[in-house]
Amino acid sequence: MREDGVIIADTNDGRIETATAWCCHCGTHFTEVRGSGRIRGFCMKCMAKTCGAPGCDACYPIEKRLDDYERGKLGVLQ
């Protein structure tokens, strides 16, 4: 799948580029490191990746979260 973001680091050791993925539920960008043991998810309704945080397991898209937060229906936006 295509990346959602890119981090570019220019250091004394040269340039390092890494892709970031976007969580469709909380809007977080995270890096996926093969073998890290971090469990990520995939929402079958949104058909997009999730960050793996427990609050992102249930389908609650970031657009709806923003709408609910703006209307006062959601107390904390994470």
Next chain:
Amino acid sequence: MARCFAADFIRTVNAGDFTGYTLVSAATVRPEIYYIQIGSSAAPVNTAHLWVARRFTAAGAGTAFTALDLSGDALATLATNFHTHTVEPTYTAGSHLLVIPANQQGTYQWYAVREGRGLRCPATAANGIGIEANVQGFTPTIPAAGYEGTVHYSE
């Protein structure tokens, strides 16, 4: 079509000030950060920390500055921009939208590849996203040297 703006911020070393930049939203707009660049023009120091983009619910107090229009339509931004905070924003726990491990001697960029997948702020006054310096465990810290950076956002 979304209007785009560039915000260049300077973060000098300031006791008690962990935040480098804040983008404060308004009830009329939902800003989205799609590009961040951070580096330091100070004398090289071999120190490491984290740059963390986090949500906040209260803007704190800082030096306001005007973002530059990138769209060419000469309209002012509805969101507001601050740097050199004297009062930290009230960050939301666990709202780390982007974490970049950094060394003071390096320059770091992040950008969203696709529209709509940047760091989005709610259309709520005094809410927004701040870029804060942390160390391991996400403990706020004051970097040893000053930093400068650029944020591009759309609204």
